[in-house]
Amino acid sequence: MHDTPETDGPMWVFGYGSLIWNPGFTPVETAIATLPGWARSFCMRSIHHRGTPEDPGLVLALDEVADAECHGVAFCVAEPERAHVLAYLRERELVSSAYLETWQQVRLADGREVQAVTYVIDPAHVQYCALALEEQAEIIAYAHGGRGPNHEYLTNTADHLAELGIEDTDLTYLAKRVRSLRDNSLA
Structure with missing residues (x-):
């Protein structure tokens, strides 16, 4: 069951990972946005897209953290596209039950506050993990999925x-560290 607000009009989607660079739909507006109470991290084992069941990778998810805030992109979907985009996002993001579809209050860069569909991690799911940055880097450097x-x-x-x-800062560190690990393995 999905907690979809019963509203007409446009729908907002909050992107914090691959949705930022590959939304898969055409928004009518985009804005830098902030989501309070959640932290972006590689806390989800990927057994489909960036890894396999035998050799899981890691993908970003939102982990609930009281004083955190996640900066990402909010995408506005026109009302006629709302049902189509929501169906697409559910097929893409809910490939396993590790993500939960939620509606969160996000603050846009211009000060507006909107409700946005936001996919967060289920911390009780078997794919949830809390790993040190070095362990994340070692997994991300070599995992491969669909x-x-x-x-x-x-x-x-x-x-x-x-x-x-x-x-x-964590993603900046991880990108450098993974590049170093991959360069050293090729040497």
């Missing part, structure tokens, strides 16, 4: 956040 190498997912996300002026 949508490609795990390190490309990290690099694309870190690069796009940097282009948007969004600082994420």
